[in-house]
Amino acid sequence: MFDDLNDLYQQVILDHSKCPRNFHKLDHATCTAQGHNPLCGDNVTLYLIMENNVIKDISFQGSGCAISKASASILTDSLKGKSAADVTALFDKVHAMVTTGKAGGDMGKLAVFAGVHKFPARVKCAILPWHAVVSAIDGNPEPVTTESQNG
Amino acid sequence: MNTESCTTELDHPALDVESIRREFPILDQTVNGHPLVYLDNAASSQKPRAVIDAICRYYEHDNANVHRGIHELSNRASTAYEAGRKRAAQFINAKHTSEIVFTRGTTEGINLVAQAWGTRHLRKGDKILLTEMEHHSNIVPWQLLAERVGAEIQYLPVNDDRGLLDLSRLDEWLTSDVKVFAFTHISNSLGTVNPAAEFCKRARSLGIITVVDAAQSAGHGPLDVQELDCDFLAFSGHKMCGPTGIGVLYGRQELLEATPPYQGGGDMIATVDYHKSTWNKVPHKFEAGTPHISGVVGLHAAMDYLDRIGRNRIARYDHELGAHAYEELARLKGIRLFGPHIGRAGLVSFLMTDVHAHDLVTVADQRGFALRGGHHCNQPLMKKLGVESTARASFYFYNTHQEIDRTIEVLKEIQNFFTR
Ligand SMILES: Cc1ncc(COP(=O)(O)O)c(C=O)c1O
Numbered sequence: 366m367f368d369d370l371n372d373l374y375q376q377v378i379l380d381h382s383k384c385p386r387n388f389h390k391l392d393h394a395t396c397t398a399q400g401h402n403p404l405c406g407d408n409v410t411l412y413l414i415m416e417n418n419v420i421k422d423i424s425f426q427g428s429g430c431a432i433s434k435a436s437a438s439i440l441t442d443s444l445k446g447k448s449a450a451d452v453t454a455l456f457d458k459v460h461a462m463v464t465t466g467k468a469g470g471d472m473g474k475l476a477v478f479a480g481v482h483k484f485p486a487r488v489k490c491a492i493l494p495w496h497a498v499v500s501a502i503d504g505n506p507e508p509v510t511t512e513s514q515n516g
Numbered sequence: 517m518n519t520e521s522c523t524t525e526l527d528h529p530a531l532d533v534e535s536i537r538r539e540f541p542i543l544d545q546t547v548n549g550h551p552l553v554y555l556d557n558a559a560s561s562q563k564p565r566a567v568i569d570a571i572c573r574y575y576e577h578d579n580a581n582v583h584r585g586i587h588e589l590s591n592r593a594s595t596a597y598e599a600g601r602k603r604a605a606q607f608i609n610a611k612h613t614s615e616i617v618f619t620r621g622t623t624e625g626i627n628l629v630a631q632a633w634g635t636r637h638l639r640k641g642d643k644i645l646l647t648e649m650e651h652h653s654n655i656v657p658w659q660l661l662a663e664r665v666g667a668e669i670q671y672l673p674v675n676d677d678r679g680l681l682d683l684s685r686l687d688e689w690l691t692s693d694v695k696v697f698a699f700t701h702i703s704n705s706l707g708t709v710n711p712a713a714e715f716c717k718r719a720r721s722l723g724i725i726t727v728v729d730a731a732q733s734a735g736h737g738p739l740d741v742q743e744l745d746c747d748f749l750a751f752s753g754h755k756m757c758g759p760t761g762i763g764v765l766y767g768r769q770e771l772l773e774a775t776p777p778y779q780g781g782g783d784m785i786a787t788v789d790y791h792k793s794t795w796n797k798v799p800h801k802f803e804a805g806t807p808h809i810s811g812v813v814g815l816h817a818a819m820d821y822l823d824r825i826g827r828n829r830i831a832r833y834d835h836e837l838g839a840h841a842y843e844e845l846a847r848l849k850g851i852r853l854f855g856p857h858i859g860r861a862g863l864v865s866f867l868m869t870d871v872h873a874h875d876l877v878t879v880a881d882q883r884g885f886a887l888r889g890g891h892h893c894n895q896p897l898m899k900k901l902g903v904e905s906t907a908r909a910s911f912y913f914y915n916t917h918q919e920i921d922r923t924i925e926v927l928k929e930i931q932n933f934f935t936r
Contacts, residue, residue: 370882370933374875379934383870404890405874406904428904430872431934487878 372480373487374431381435386442387424398501399508400427400493407433407490411441411497418449423498430490432481437494439474449502456495463491531833536825537914539564550884553919558704558732558863558910559888560754563818567757570817574810581806583783593809600812601799604764607819608749609740615772617765617799618807622731623653625750625765626698628802629727630657633748633767633775637725638695640666645689645697645724647681648674648900649706652893654698654729667695676901679706679855683714690718698727702736705892705906706855707838707863709733716745725771731755732861734764735822736912737831741766753811758818762811765802772798779804830913834862837911837920844924850931854906863910865892868927871934873907879930885923 391412400409407429414422423444425437444452458469459478466482481491489511496509537543540562545552554562574596580589582597598613605613619625638644644658648671662669672689673682681699690697697719701712712728719726728749733739735756741749748771753762767775777784777795781804786794795801822830841864845851850869868876873889880887888908891898898904909923 370879373878374933376936379936403895406891406898407874408904430874432875484878487874490874 373484375477377477378435381438382431385438389424391424396501398497400497401508402512404512409437409494411501413501420444420447432487432490433493436491440494456499463488533916540914547884548882553885555909556886556888557912561757561912564821566821567814567817571810571814574813597809597812600816603816603819609742612769614798615769617802619763619765621752621763622750627657628778629748630661632778634661636776638665638667642667642695643693644669645694647672647699649703649897679708692722694724696725700729702732702861704732705865705894707860708856709861713744736834738827753815759811759814762808762815777801781805833913838862841920865906865908867906873905876907883926
């Protein structure tokens with residue numbers, strides 16, 4: 366049943382959306398950022414503790430669809446210990462992967478999002494927390510959105 | 517006597533849905549490998565062959581600008597355009613054809629009233645009464661007006677668990693300092709059918725101007741502006757088998773006459789001087805520039821088509837589909853339903869426990885079902901209901917009871933898929 370959808374909703378994605386990791390607020394966050402897609406209602410706030418330009422701790426809160434929630438959860442798992450430059454480089458790879466389906470090198474756990482490219486309407490959900498994390502590191506106070514048009 | 521030979525709409529209630537479906541070319545296709553089940557009619561309806569052909573015919577034979585040329589094609593275009601106006605007046609039983617203003621749709625109609633009529637007639641401290649279930653297009657234009665003139669907006673509350681307006685408290689809200697009461701006839705996110713005639717009557721007795729958002733009701737049942745006794749009423753062609761980009765604003769003659777122009781340009785003027793112009797008569801003074809002529813032609817065909825099917829029959833069938841879907845959904849576990857339990861329009865709005873509306877809609881799409889997931893342009897209402905979005909199935913007379921049964925089956929599969 367729904368074999369075609371298993372590409373999008375891989376078990377890992379469902380697991381992370383049901384039991385998101387690092388799903389709490391960080392009281393001593395050095396930077397935070399919000400991603401909000403008003404049309405979908407996807408809403409994610411990322412909390413980071415940066416030390417010497419390296420992510421020492423990262424967490425998130427929010428609500429949204431399975432894709433956006435799992436994406437935020439796996440993102441927090443993947444970024445601990447990464448430098449700001451690593452994050453930007455990884456953002457580009459994730460972006461390329463969810464829009465083309467092609468992973469540039471070993472994407473680790475993030476590879477589960479490759480199937481999103483077959484669902485163009487859902488790319489914005491997968492990429493929302495990534496835009497938010499880049500924005501957090503840039504110190505941009507404005508909430509970001511990956512929707513081009515709001516209803 | 518052969519009973520078949522004198523069938524009026526009322527004594528022959530059954531719709532021949534199968535033959536109706538054949539008149540909608542778009543329905544005959546597969547989507548993602550499955551037969552299309554189109555259940556997003558509250559967003560936009562599909563178009564019958566008669567409407568598509570009327571638009572083609574217009575472009576193939578009659579196309580020219582209106583009211584300007586002396587030549588034959590311009591005459592034909594002008595005649596077709598004004599015939600559409602006459603048909604629209606008849607469709608909603610307006611007293612005068614000049615009470616019909618063509619717009620881009622409901623949104624533009626409401627903006628016209630708020631900007632042109634509202635700016636002239638509202639003052640600081642005046643109240644605008646809306647309801648908590650309005651579409652953004654019946655909120656934001658009033659906010660812009662309120663800001664411009666210093667008026668205040670109030671909202672008639674929705675009773676959360678049943679999705680009905682709190683009528684017992686109407687007197688508290690409908691007071692003499694309210695200048696305008698704008699409300700939706702049918703809610704696009706709850707399926708509530710509001711007592712529009714009752715609202716208009718109560719407002720009229722206090723001299724309050726009424727604006728009816730008929731986006732979801734026009735084309736889904738009979739609509740009679742004299743019986744409603746409303747002052748303004750707006751609807752969109754595309755939600756009632758007509759093309760996009762065309763709609764109707766009805767306004768009572770004396771109100772339209774007391775309303776300054778909305779936009780300036782050609783066609784809306786009587787005389788233009790470098791420093792001063794005079795306006796054309798109602799309704800032309802509200803129709804600046806070359807209008808959407810083919811849109812009017814298509815809308816005319818849509819109105820003819822709907823009346824051929826019979827609007828009473830459409831209304832009855834719509835309600836039947838809505839009730840069927842609601843009852844079946846209520847039987848499923850883990851479904852939260854929104855809106856009234858009974859007397860609902862042909863749509864259902866719901867949430868599935870632990871499955872976000874967008875995931876549900878994505879999976880349904882893979883099975884050929886076109887559902888809507890989102891806030892349905894009702895963000896404040898969603899907030900009040902404590903949700904971000906809902907999933908919605910909205911019906912029209914070409915939908916079938918089998919399609920609803922299949923929707924229920926697919927929803928069960930979706931539930932299993934996400935809880936695996
Ligand atoms: C109740 C209601 N009002 C207004 C509108 C706006 O209609 P349009 O976008 O055609 O102007 C809609 C359409 O979704 C609606 O459902």
